[in-house]
Amino acid sequence: MAIRMPRIIKKSSDIPKGHFAVYVGEKQKKRFVIPISFLSEPLFQDLLNQAEEEFGFDHPMGGVTIPCTEDLFINLTSRLRK
Numbered sequence: 001m002a003i004r005m006p007r008i009i010k011k012s013s014d015i016p017k018g019h020f021a022v023y024v025g026e027k028q029k030k031r032f033v034i035p036i037s038f039l040s041e042p043l044f045q046d047l048l049n050q051a052e053e054e055f056g057f058d059h060p061m062g063g064v065t066i067p068c069t070e071d072l073f074i075n076l077t078s079r080l081r082k
Helices: 036-040 042-055 070-077
Strands: 019-024 030-035 064-066
Touching (some): 030 070, 042 064
Parallel strands (some): 019 064
Antiparallel strands (some): 019 030
């Protein structure tokens, strides 16, 4: 089974159709582009609930901010179906 890594893309115009950007990290935030299909995954929904509890709907980076380490995010998203 191959491990799929979320992509890191710098500009919003570089986001492919069917994907969206999230910011991940505890101190330094890194931008990842992930498939919209992750939104239906319970594991990813748990991450979004944590983000809502910590940031509400006022995300400091202007997009969805996930409050976990990059390593944890990559580990969790590598388990999800595309």
